[in-house]
Amino acid sequence: MGLFCAASCAFRCSIRSESCQSQNRSGGPRHHRANVATTIGEAHPALPGLETSVLKLPLWRFALYLLVILTGLAVALPTFLPRNITQTWPIAPVSLGLDLRGGASLTLRAEEAAIGAGLVSDFATTLAEADASLTVRATEDGNGLIIDVPPGMTPDAATSLARGHSPKVGGGPLQQSEPAFVLATRGNTVVATLRSAAVALVQEDAVARSIEVIRNRIDEAGVSEPSIQSMGRDRILVQMPGIEDPAGLRALLGATAELTFHRVVPTQTEDTLTLPEAGGAEISVVARPALDGERLADASAAFDPETGAPVVQFRFDTEGARIFGELTQDLVGQRFAIVLDGQVISAPVIQEPILGGSGVISGAFTVEDTTTLAALLRAGALPVPLEIIEERTVGADLGADAIAMGLWAGLAGFALIAAMMITLYGGWGMVATAALLINVALTVAALVLLGATLTLPGIAGLILGMGLAVDANVLINERIREETRAGKRAASAVQAGFDRAYRAILDSNLTTLIATALLFWLGSGPVRGFALTMGLGIAISLFTAVAVVRAAMDIQLRTRKPKTFEIRPLFRFLTPKTVPSFRFMRARLAGLAVSLVLSVASIGLFIAPGLNYGVDFRGGVLIEARSDAPADLAALRAGVEGLNLGEISLQDSDSGRSVLIRVEEQPGGEAAQTAAAEAVRSVVTELTPAAEIDRVEIVGPRVSAELAVAGLIAVAAASVAMLVYIWARFDWPYAVGAIATLVLDVTKVVGFLALTGLDFGLTAIAALLTLIGYSVNDKVVVYDRMRENTARHPEMPLRALIDLSINQTLARSLYTSGTALLAMLPMAIWGGAAVQSFAIPMVFGILVAALSSIFIAAPILLFLGDWRRRRGSDGAAGATLKPIT
Known part of the structure; x- marks a missing residue:
């Protein structure tokens, strides 16, 4: 990008400074200014020496332009060649988005409420352990604690105790950690209020740690080239190429995977929890875990040697094995609950102490369940629950079709623009077409150097950018025509045309760039790709559409030394003779x-x-399905309506071979949305077995x-x-x-x-x-x-x-x-x-x-x-x- 900037700066200097330099060489600034300001219909003879010096570009600037162009072409070239040719090249082609290569995209959100509840719960547990005489209860909004001061303790002492045990957040090499709660004394109670800034800090840290856990989980699943990145303070975007049905990965990413081991008790007390089992029954366990999954060293899917049922084998590290051995010694003959994300997945009776540090989790599992659970346990628990708030899936065939469509639409658009420019400006239209080709190549090169991803909307931005990029050439050519009609000699007409056109080019392009910048700033996903691609194309056009053409015109003036500079159209009858004189304001x-x-x-x-x-x-949910034969819309509508998902709409295209199904937003949150999408997919697959699901969007x-x-x-x-x-x-x-x-x-x-x-x-x-x-x-x-x-x-x-x-x-x-x-x-x-x-x-x-x-x-x-x-x-x-x- 530095080369592009250098060339752009050099170009601006050539437009501005050289015209000033030429004034002194051609008889002084006043005469030159008068000549440049000539109006239509006024003819002034050129001053001596002006024709050979006014537009000369230094050779070093030519060399810089050429270096930028050749570098850009070299960087862009791998994108336009087959992959098997460029595999060993040092420069990779531009990265394609999921809508072009196929795959799944999930957006996950760290739940702020869960973070706040966790901080409040941890603080309450810490205070209870610090002084059993304290009575601690949550505030009505759940964002704080009320601490009743016991007899024999002053409110100041209780405040001091709470302050000493209040959790700290933030901190780092150059930062000091801050208390998560604000303490205030109210009579004989101390109120601890959770700071919103503390929740934000914990949330940001949780997202950073969650990214590592997610990356480990995806690696366990064997997905190649995943993209995992944070979006703002509370979100994570996960993109997985080649995944067309992300149901398994949805379970892999959405589960917190917090594994804990609890003692089972016969009766409920203040220190117990009632948790659900897989079959629907409930059991009471000691609230505080005896051991958690942080001590796990390994987990793997296996089969029970006696029953052949799928199970998960696990193994603790040295410290975990010691704690687990002591625990099972104390619980021989008693039940012991293994809890995953708040649900009891197994509660066996301990027959004998387990001293080897390993065990088995059994239950009503399928092979897929044990594989997923083992991967979750190996990757570790998420530091905070993550909610899937958006899901988009594109089939590989649809991505290939999108690439082909973008290619043909781009070629057709380029051919039409080239035909128009050549028709209007003849040979200089060909020069503008060459500049447009260079513009496309440099835009692709900029995407490669920035590490950006090319999406389908990005292709749309590239195509539209071609139409807007030639605007500069039109302005310059029309201005030069005006100056030539006004009687200026060749170099004077070209110089005045560039000088006057550049201000309009800059102003008009800046307005489009402002809108593009806002779209990039406020947009998301592929829309940002559109904004980036079009913005780069317009910015680079200030170099390619102007500097390249100017260099070509300078060469023409150096070599042929024409008296007048004619920009002729391809057909003579298109030659403009005079400026039209329509009276538009009458209408x-x-x-x-x-x-x-x-x-x-x-x-x-x-x-x-x-x-x-x-x-x-x-x-809601959007599903696009495609088959070789026309689909039975009536049967599909009846099948989807039978799911009782509310308002639905079906739209067919391509003679009924492609069907777009929309389902309204479901009550019950994101889980209900996902369930609705899976239900619709099942109906489509059942009624049209040959159909392929090209696209799924859940918002x-x-x-x-x-x-x-x-x-x-x-x-x-x-x-x-x-x-x-x-x-x-x-x-x-x-x-x-x-x-x-x-x-x-x-x-x-x-x-x-x-x-x-x-x-x-x-x-x-x-x-x-x-x-x-x-x-x-x-x-x-x-x-x-x-x-x-x-x-x-x-x-x-x-x-x-x-x-x-x-x-x-x-x-x-x-x-x-x-x-x-x-x-x-x-x-x-x-x-x-x-x-x-x-x-x-x-x-x-x-x-x-x-x-x-x-x-x-x-x-x-x-x-x-x-x-x-x-x-x-x-x-x-x-x-x-x-x-x-």
Whole structure:
């Protein structure tokens, strides 16, 4: 990445500094500035010496550009070659996400309530052991203790005792541990209140230790290349390639595996617990374990030599064997309970002392049960209970199909963009196409160097990035055409084109990058992959789409020394002769009226029938099944409805060979969601034996609510960020006009989603955020020209100035909208259900944004400018927008 940054900095210097250097070589800065500022229709002869010196790039900069490109191509090359060729290469290909290679993804959450309850319970036990005369009880909310001061002890003494035995949390090499409880005296009692900060510290530490336990458990299960990482303070994301049915791993990861050994007692007392057995009966045991699983040295699945039943053999370490031997000596002829996660799995009668430090756990086990239990015991117990709050599974076949779809959609989009650029700009369109290829390669190289994962939404971001990357080439080519029409000689036209285009390129791309950054920050999973890929593509395009083309133009000027610099289209009839002179502002009232009617109608569609919220926002279960023959939808519906899982929906595609089943969120928490998914899978397998389960998504209520809130925050934050940026870079009328237009654009896209019934989930939010950036991007270029024209024509009436600016940028607006549209069309047509809710709204939104820049944003700006003039805030008779500063 350092090479990319170095080249980008060098490019910026070449745009800015060399034009200044050339001024002195060509007769002084004043003459050069006057030449660069030439307006359309004005012709000034070039100054002596300008044509050969104004655009020269140093050879070291050429070398740097070439080094960056070659390095990027070398890093990206393994990604585009077969795996058997690149296995021994030092550079690995880009890592593929689970939606492309198949596998399972589980999100686990450390239960905060369990952590707090554990701290309170441990403190109560410690105090009871420290002084048996203390009476300790939990507070009503369970987040503290009430300590009754016994006779003969003062409250201060009781407080001092409690403080000395209060558990400490945190601490480290450079940190001091802190007490977990705050103590306060109230009459003859001491109240210990659990600090929320203490729970947070314990939770963070528990997640870190849980990751190690999970890694050990997955290693025991033999899963290759797992990805285990923390997400925030309380969550762990586990991704396992190649796992299509994670039922066994779900049990392996979700179980706490806290193994304890207890004495069984005949009657209940204050020191006993009543625990359930496997058969449903209950037994009373001593609450404090006599021994726990931390002393286990090994565990393995085996078979009872007498009955042949599956059992688990275990062995203690030296200290554990000593304690276990002494314990069994005391309990000969009595029952002894082996407890796993609060349930008695075996309660045998000790026939004789077990002095060898090993034993057997028997019960109504299957072979899979004993294998899982042995793996759990070997890996160790989790420090805190973990709850599975989200589960997503993708079949390997669906992943392969997604790769093929992404490849063909990308190639089709690239071919369409290349055809358009070559048609519009001839040979320089070919140069832009080559720069686009380099952009894709460098984006993939950046993903490899960052260790990022390429997902299906990431491919969508890469494809859309291609459509947006050529925007810079369109701006530069159109600017150079303008300068050439104005009578400038070759080098002057190229230099002025780059100088003036770069500001618009920077402003327009920054608006898209702001939306992309927010999407990466607030998004999750594959959506972040989309944001990263598109963001990298746009950022790298500032180098490839501009510096590469500039270098090619510099070579042209050095070698051929043309008098004028013509950028000819492929066909002569496409050659632009003059700037169009449409009077767009005459249609301003009609445009605003139509837009308002459509937006109001869209709000009505949002209310009824409303959006088709996906599993991301509603929670519940989604299962996609595929078979070679058309499925019997009526039988499947009857079978799933017979499970009494509430509201369900079935949707078929591909002539009935693919079926999407949605089940509403189940009451009873995450366990109920998982049970519902397994029940639906069983029905599908039973009624359609040849069907393959391509995708399973289980989203709990907590996750769905958080995703919905994050989506709303992202859209609101993006809108505010655009307002602030445009206000800072331009003026408040520009910002208000852009945001008002943005609201109208977004409402239309939301209405389109409601009308079409497309799935509204995280990918739809990604589409909205991308459109926010794109919509403002389109308007910034027009605004930049208005700002420039305000300085050049200060007495021009505002209506005429806006019409002039729109006409001057009309070709750019149409061309860049066309390239973005062509990039998205193949994905919208062939992308499939996984990206439909992104690609189709993007196609619609691009059309809306292109029209709104002309017929909505500009009229709003005109009204605000007229209002400012009437208020007399500027005092100008003509244009009332601030010029370039």
